[in-house]
Amino acid sequence: MSNQGQSLKHLNTFALPVYATRVIGINSVSTLITAWHEARMADQSVLLLGEGSNVLFVEDFSGTLLLNRIKGISCTEDSGAWYLHVGAGENWHQLVCYTLQHCIRGLENLALIPGCVGAAPIQNIGAYGVELQNVCQYVDLLDLNNGVSQRLMVEDCQFGYRDSIFKHCYKEGFAIIAVGIKLTKAWIPTLSHGDLTQLDPLTVTAEEIFNQVCATRRRKLPDPAVTGNAGSFFKNPIVSRKKAMEILKKYPRVPYYIQPDHCIKLAAGWLIDSCALKGHRIGGAAVHQQQALVLININNAVSQDILDLARYVRRQVVAKFAIYLEPEVRFIAANGEINSVECVG
Ligand SMILES: Cc1cc2nc3c(=O)[nH]c(=O)nc-3n(C[C@H](O)[C@H](O)[C@H](O)COP(=O)(O)OP(=O)(O)OC[C@H]3O[C@@H](n4cnc5c(N)ncnc54)[C@H](O)[C@@H]3O)c2cc1C
Structure with a gap:
């Protein structure tokens, strides 16, 4: 740590040489609440960050930066669908890989999007014709001021193009702690965009879509x-x-x-x-x-x-x-x- 605080160069994907007064890794809801209260008691600004892949630090952050690393994936199923409850600090791409390893289809178009699962609902991440809103069942949101969490069902999240209720009503003092994802067993491939249009909808597998998406993204981005x-x-x-x-x-x-x-x-x-x-x-x-x-x-x-x-x-x-x-x-x-x-x- 320098006089300026802790470097954020590896915590923002722009790799900008910026600093925060303090950085704390958070791996549970209780440590999140404690860290939030301690910072507020010290009259410090607080910022919750996932993997820093959608932020531009325009200057040093004068406060405590909480890195959301709340993990955990649990999965249940019924005859029609798979239901995943995912900790907000899980890496999004690793989640996509996890589903495919367990023969669960539906996230393959969203492969290789950087960042944490907890940030995915905020801008309703999307790529190759699929958006988070197509697979999201609910978002668990914690009110950091009183420690009470609530579950917003997909219809309450006001999802739009790169938009959601989390960009407007729940900014300061709220943290997304988990996301519920529902993936139907009656899988239909989405092949409407880019190189995916060349794949055969009758024979294509989710793995082929995943591989194509990864190859295209690696080539273009x-x-x-x-x-x-x-x-x-x-x-x-x-x-x-x-x-x-x-x-x-x-x-x-x-x-x-x-x-x-x-x-x-x-x-x-x-x-x-x-x-x-x-x-x-x-x-x-x-x-x-x-x-x-x-x-x-x-x-x-x-x-x-x-x-x-x-x-x-x-x-x-x-x-x-x-x-x-x-x-x-x-x-x-x-x-x-x-x-x-x-x-x-
Ligand atoms: C190479 C590259 C390709 C990309 N491609 C795509 C793409 O195809 N589609 C797409 O939609 N996006 C894309 N993105 C943008 C980015 O991946 C997504 O916005 C991602 O969801 C950001 O996740 P993050 O964890 O890095 O969020 P961060 O950048 O850490 O945070 C983003 C914002 O959310 C807030 N926040 C983060 N976590 C929480 C939480 N748990 N609770 C409350 N607030 C929180 C932060 O305070 C910040 O304001 C791309 C980015 C890169 C670098």
């Missing part, structure tokens, strides 16, 4: 263990039909997805790429050469480099398309989360 990044930096913007038509008239190749409410989701990566920003560099930060939606720590970046680059990218996209990209990554300042849109505005 930078590995945070090698090159610091937090996955997609911005969300795909959802615009009105009218706005989408204007853009499509001018740029017919922009990928788009019609939403259930008839709004249109546009591919943010394509918008950034068409501003010729791949490889664009500011300080130690760069737009990834293959995936324009991913900002990377290419060479000893500091937080300001990533912020400056994010702001630059956003301004270029506004100038060309009049679309304001919103960060998907959560921004953390000295005392906790701050408004990311204001930060890059």
